[in-house]
Amino acid sequence: MPARHDGDAKPAHRSRSVSSPTVAEVAAEAGVGKATAARTLGNYGAVSPEARARVLAAAEKLHYRPNSLARSMTTGITQTIGVVVADISNPFFAGVMRGIADACDTTDYTAIVLSTDEKLAKERSAIGVLIDKQVDAIIIASAALQPNETAHILEAMSRRIPIVLIDRKVRGLDLDAVVINNRESAHDAVRRFVELGHRRIAFVWGPTARERAADRRRLLALAESWLWSDAERLRGYLDALDEAGIPFDPELVTHCEYNEEVTVGAVGEMLALPDPATAILTTETDAMVGTLRAIRAAGLVHPRDVSVIGFDDSSWASVMEPPLTMIAQPMLELGRAAAQHAFARIAGDDGDAVVEAIPTTFIPRESVASPRTRISAADGR
Amino acid sequence: MPARHDGDAKPAHRSRSVSSPTVAEVAAEAGVGKATAARTLGNYGAVSPEARARVLAAAEKLHYRPNSLARSMTTGITQTIGVVVADISNPFFAGVMRGIADACDTTDYTAIVLSTDEKLAKERSAIGVLIDKQVDAIIIASAALQPNETAHILEAMSRRIPIVLIDRKVRGLDLDAVVINNRESAHDAVRRFVELGHRRIAFVWGPTARERAADRRRLLALAESWLWSDAERLRGYLDALDEAGIPFDPELVTHCEYNEEVTVGAVGEMLALPDPATAILTTETDAMVGTLRAIRAAGLVHPRDVSVIGFDDSSWASVMEPPLTMIAQPMLELGRAAAQHAFARIAGDDGDAVVEAIPTTFIPRESVASPRTRISAADGR
Incomplete structure (x- = not known):
């Protein structure tokens, strides 16, 4: 050597x-x-x-x-697609990457990936590297929340590099975007809780803000500064409450950091309320794992005491006891569709920006039940 | 737009x-x-x-x-490290990537990742892209099994690009490698089964060959054509059997494709033997999920009827009921160490190739018990 x-x-x-x-x-x-x-x-x-x-x-x-x-x-063709993801160790993005790689396999393109850890500084540097490496298009799940955080994306656009947003739209950027139907998916899940008779329905993860949004208006204002996808899921949750005439209770939306450990405490508080949560919608895998730990720590079991539905299906969810009802994101399809949009732009498609929303799949298993089961179980104690 | x-x-x-x-x-x-x-x-x-x-x-x-x-x-510095992984959607590689990205954060390097789906043709093309993009070093989990499959790696070496192997050594390549102590980890897990009194200990996943290795010698010959890491885990399993004087039984090593669905059937057969498996070591997440499904399908529960230990810890494993005893791979440390080796080579270190084996961590939870529990439970039926 x-x-x-x-x-x-x-x-x-x-x-x-x-x-x-x-x-x-x-x-x-x-x-x-x-x-x-x-x-x-x-x-x-x-x-x-x-x-x-x-x-x-x-x-x-x-x-x-x-x-x-x-x-x-x-x-004029270097035949590489640059992909910028928020967190390569999140199974969601891993699945998306797989979809992009699959699409590249059917062409002469190769995908090269950079991970930003949801940090804007790393995202800027990643875009710089991809410009230097002369990729033919960029697919990005951007951490940019506001129009004034998008200068690096505008820079790539000014160099006429086609850009496709994935997973999140970015406020102020009129670009192709491939996303899921976040709002409808959350609405649908909460509606299922409602139809079984739940009124105390929690949303995990809400804002990372320390101070609790006092009311619905304040919460929606906070959501304006979130990632678009997270805000859409919250809107779907509120849509379903409105539809059912259930008043919004800020104590049923977490205000905590996005990590499993902190979630255990935050969900524990919801389960210890005088009128506790009887159903919980989680927005991420770590939110679900934290929620399950909180349920167990409170001496409760799902779905008898608390019903749960989570975004992001996993093979593990099917072997939980009882198996978890989940909202599966079409990760491969998202990746493939984003790659197709990129290929079309590289080939010269100069049409208006297209937003493609791919529907999620509801996977019914056994973590959802009527709240009456819990009440009767509690009566029996 | x-x-x-x-x-x-x-x-x-x-x-x-x-x-x-x-x-x-x-x-x-x-x-x-x-x-x-x-x-x-x-x-x-x-x-x-x-x-x-x-x-x-x-x-x-x-x-x-x-x-x-x-x-x-x-x-002379493009300040990028190319990373070639077998499957970006495998949480193990996602964790490794996170470690590499962490190490790059403390320098001016950026990691760019390509995924090969364990296919040699895609790996060759990935190396070609990285040579074209003039990365300063390459970290690779290679799908190459034999010396005659390494021409693309030799090509990169001939261009004096430092290369660090990760997760697997490759037969015939004298390169820096950062791996885990596969053999010792498997040996240790099986020894724990033995110490509790297990004699019918299964290994999932064994060879993908359709034909069952008739004896131990044939099995080890098959292992010579496996990925190095898989073969090492099998050797550790055999070491522990030898140590305990337990004869090798080919029916307790799966001979199936590496996917969850097929694993359900293969493990089901082991559980239906006249003298069934009472303890199972799994080598991957999908092997564990398939094994748990097979246990459930057989109407059994862990650890009462079957003890299980798996490679690759996950936050899910801690919320299984009962929680799973796992072997955690030091994914972040693997990634960080590989990046450090790459940085050292870029800086001009021309010493001999170094193989760094980082130990795994055994995470005791509640999926391991004495086989007597099963026998008594069966007697009680």
């Missing part, structure tokens, strides 16, 4: 790379025009089989290797 | 990129030497504050923008 680490490794590598023959040199060697050589080496457009064979032979003889800049100069 | 999609978008973008001024032009404008301009623009080495200010002013005036090739020509 020392051979690949000797002192002059870098310079030797770089100068070899730089001294790669140009497309013009390959064309001259092959006795064809430069455009023909570029089409052959870039693998696009029509080239006669004979000319193609001569170009490839010349390229091999001269040790031509297309690097990304050389390729982009000759063909 | 039409502005970023008009017909001549690509050419305009590319030609602007190509016509960016050179470092020499910026140096001339600033009235400094080319080396000083390169150091300032590349943000490395010592430059006087005054010279730096003049270079930056000149760069701004000339609309200089370092692209990856320009930057690598001037500084």
